[in-house]
Amino acid sequence: MRIFLATVAFSFLVVFTVKVTAQELHKDEIVVIKGEKYISHQVRTGETVYSISKKYKVDQAVLKVHNPKVVNGLSIGDILKIPYVEGVNISESQVLQKGSPDGFTTHKIKSRNETPYFIAKQYGITVEELYAYNTGVRKYKKGVKVKIPFWNEVKQPVAIEKTEKQLLEAPETIKHVVVSGETLYGLSKKYKVSEHEILTINPKARNLKAGMTIYIPLKNEVVAETKPVPVAKEVAVSYFEHIIESGESMWGITRRYGVSENELKALNPILETGFPAGAVIRIPVSETEKNVAKPLNEAAFKKHLVEKGETLYGLSKKYNLSIPEIQKYNPVLENRNLVYGETILIPEQPDEIFEQIVQNNKADSTRLVEEYYEVELPTEIPSTCLPVQKGMLSDKTYNIVLFLPLFLEINDTLNREDLVLDTMSLFTAEEVEIAQDTTIELEERKELFKQFYGGSENFVQFYEGVLLAIDSLQKAGVNICLNVFDTQRKADSIRQYVFTNEFLATDLIIGPIYERVQREVAQIAAKNRIPIISPLASQSEITKSNSSYFQVNPTREYLAVQTAEMVAEEYYNSNFIVVKTKNYSGTPEGQLVDLFREKFVNSGFMSDNFGVNFTIYDFENEGSFGLRRIMSKTKENVVYIPSSNEGELSVAISNVNNLADDFSITLIGSNRFPNFSSIQVDHYHNLKLKYIAPYWIEYTNPSTIKFIEKFKTNFNTEPDNFGAQGYDVTMYFMTALTAFGNDFDDCLPYLHIDQVQGNYHFEKVTQFGGYMNQGVSVIAYTRDYRVERKRIKGQPRLMVER
Known part of the structure; x- marks a missing residue:
């Protein structure tokens, strides 16, 4: 044997x-x-x-x-x-098998917008299949050819050949009608079966849609009525799902969610071989209960217990609230998706209470309503980020360097007046005497100023804003030594100074403005760990490699991502129309069209009867005649015109505006739109223009009013955006410097100060790079001719426990 x-x-x-x-x-x-x-x-x-x-x-x-x-x-x-x-x-162990492909077609990538996710969707295959049959392809970039597998006939398990009657009568299956927001993963967990087992019987379930009927293999235990239970405080880890989007990286996700790369790979083996766009990955969340917002008024909210498979989109539809409204009262959801078993606050809408508030306190009704719904999200400050006690640094003098292209010599030449005898009466006797003793040339007071050279007026305003901030800080007891240098546009204009020992004693550098002037200064700052602030430039490669560099103005790419996210959050059940005025392929505006599509697809509501309709209308060839035909009477019509040409935008917007009386239309634009003088402002209000802006001045804010009055008193002129920027930058970073010391970068999330036009929230751009401001505003034009900031994006709301 x-x-x-x-x-x-x-x-x-x-x-x-x-x-x-x-x-x-x-x-x-x-x-x-x-x-x-x-x-x-x-x-x-x-x-x-x-x-x-x-x-x-x-x-x-x-x-x-x-x-x-x-x-x-x-x-x-x-x-x-x-x-x-x-x-x-x-x-x-039945699984859905396709077997070996019957053949392959070849696809040549035409632009960087063609990610593996979009290629897979285009040919009806999975991202995994695309990667599996193209193991030699390292980067999916323009010009690369990839193999696309195809199957003439996919062999399915015998179970799918059963009739509906047989399935209903069969003891091993139960019928399930898909509701809005449900996912394949959620259903597999709800019924305790694998995704493969569901797909074996329901091959179309790979693309779930609300209202779809599917059949679930029934296990021995009854699980159909499973209800969520609150997450206990002892539970250390739970998860939420994240769909990888184009442009995201492993490091970016680990930074965003505070998890390690090893943790992610352990939960998501697909990440062992790459970071494919379109893949759904699980993100661990620790101590979920600790981060739940606490209402000050319990009667203002109902508490929703999150079930398996639920999404923010589903809750939004269920409670007839926008996603931003849900996030407003549940701040943790501004940075992640729902977690099974957690409790979400849903605002009640007691009309009788609001009517009473408005009737009794009409002038202050907005504030009273906000107080009615106020919530707290306690956050513990790390010991390393506790502000320095007052008096500890009272003897310290902070050395600040300001680099600006003021073009002082050119402006002086442009505005000089030759002195003549009959103008001497314009000066006092004391001034004449001083001039004679010191040989100073006198200038007329009348018509003293003619013009500024180039855009130097903007930088003069910025400088004046800096001066006001320093004045306020000095009155608060901070000792500051400010050194100002006129850089013009030349790197060598400041080279002599930046290589001195005096410069190495600098605590904070603001500027230079232009990247070519910044490079040398930034290198020295990085070597000596001196924070350097780029206050105005929006595109800089320095941010990616210099850990001491802080970019205040967000990039155009970041504004585009935030625009797409805003549209997906607020208009996922809209009639979305791209009005094409020319070929936009390869342009920044065209890339935003791709972002819109990707966001809608990831929401799960793309082309759904209850979701978004996505249409590209060829305005260039079809003109305005067909626009009315594709407008909806029942959904919000959201229009985006992928062009930066003012003339093209003006014509297209005018034609869309002609339909504003018959349809509800929202126009999606950019922060450049208000500067287009040829477009009537009335059109923006009729079309409810909405866009993302890096800056916004709230003129009703008491601190803003105080700043404007102080600016006018000192400089006899109204401050513009540059003046406000100079003030905000200086106040923000000097406050950080005095509160946390020179290594203030990790403590910036806990810095809260009133700003005139900024809403700063700095995040690292790359693992070894610097920081970029990600706080932006959603600006909306209303039909009653108001322009409002609806909300702030990219800036976590932290209620700090001290």
Whole structure:
């Protein structure tokens, strides 16, 4: 008997070795190797290390020990050696199989906008399939050719051939009608079955839509009525889902959510081989209960317990609230999705209470309503970010350097007046006497100023704003020494100073304005750990590599992402129309069209009856006649015109405006729109223009009013955006410097000061780079001719416990 068993074991070993080498296995088999039982498994389409480990009830680490190559990623057709676990019945492990492709087509990437996610969607395959059959492709960039697999006939399990009657009568399945917001992952967890098992019976469930009827394999235990339970405080970790979007990186996600790369890879094996756009990954959340917002008025809210598979979009529809409204009272949701079992605050709307508030306090009704809904989100300040006590630095003098292109000599030449005898009466006797003693040339007081050189007037205003901030700080007891340098546009204009020991004693550098002048200064600042502030430039490569660099003006790319996010949050159930005035391929405006589409797809409401309709209208060739035909009477019509040409925008906006009396229309624009003089402001109000702006002055704010009055008193002119920027930058960073010391970067989230036009929130751009401000405003024009800031994006609201 022993000899027979040994022979059998040897036979299995030989067979297994041959099959591994030839990779001809097409089904699971149990083999014995050196006395241990294993399952030989051939990798199928769509499988991951995680799904295989769950299917065969083995730990992922154990799977990797026996199959070291899986660390580099799975390839369709690979043979895996899986330790056999008692109770695993491989004969019942049905999976959706396509088998080997019937052939391949070739796709050549035409632009950087064609991500793996979009290519897969275009050809109706998964991202995993695209990667599996293009293992030699390292980067998906313009000009690269990729293979696209296709199947003439996908073989499905016999179960899908059953009639609806048979399925309903079959004891092993139950009927489920998909509701808005549900996902395949959520359903698999709700019913405790695998996604593969659902897809086996319902192949169309890969693209779930509200109202769709699917059939769920029923397990022995009853799970259909599973209800969520509140997350206990002892629970250390729970998860939410994140869809990887174009342009996101592993480092960016780890920074955004405060998790390590190893944690992410452990939960999401697909990340072992790349970071594919479109993939759904799980993000761990620690101590969920600790971050729940607490209402000051319990009667103002109902509490919603999050169920499996629920999304912000689904809650928004369920409670007839916008996503920003939900986020407003649940600040943690501004940076992540829902977590199963957590409690969400949903504002009640007691009309009778509001009517009473408005009637009794009409002048102050807005403030009273806000107080009615006030919530707290306690946040503990790290000990390293506790503000320095007053008096500790009272003897310290802060050395500040300001680099600005003031063009003093050119402006002096442009505005000089020759002195003549008959103008001497314009000067006092004291002034004439001083002039004679010091040989100072006198200038007329009348017509003293003619013009500014170039845009130097803006930088003079910025300088004046800096002076007002320093004056306020000095009155508060801060000692400041300000050194101002006229850089013009030349790097060598300041080179002599920046290489001195005096410069190395600097505590803070503001400017230079232009990147070519900044480079040398930024290098010295980085070596000596001196914070350098770029107050105006929006595009700079320095931010990516200099950890001491702070970019105040967000990039155009960031504003575009925030615009797409704002539109997806507020108009996911709209009639979205792209009015094409010319070929926008490859332009920044065209890239925003792709961002809109991607955001809508990720929301799960793309082309849904209850979701968004996405239409590209060829205005260039069709003119205005067809616009009325694609407008909706029942949905908000959201219009975006992908052009930066003022003339094209003016014509298109005028034609869309002609429909504003018959349809509800929202125009999506940019912060450049108010500067287009040829476009009537009435059109912006009729079309409810909405855009993302990096700056916004709230003229009703008491601190803003005080700043404007002080500016007018000192400089006899109204401050513009540059004056406000100079004031904000100086007050913000000097306050950080005095409160936290020179290494203030990690403590900026806990710095709260009133700003005239800014809403700063700085985040690292790259792992070894600097910081960029991500606080932006949503600006809206209303039909009653008001322009309002609706909300602030990118700036977490922290209620700090001290």
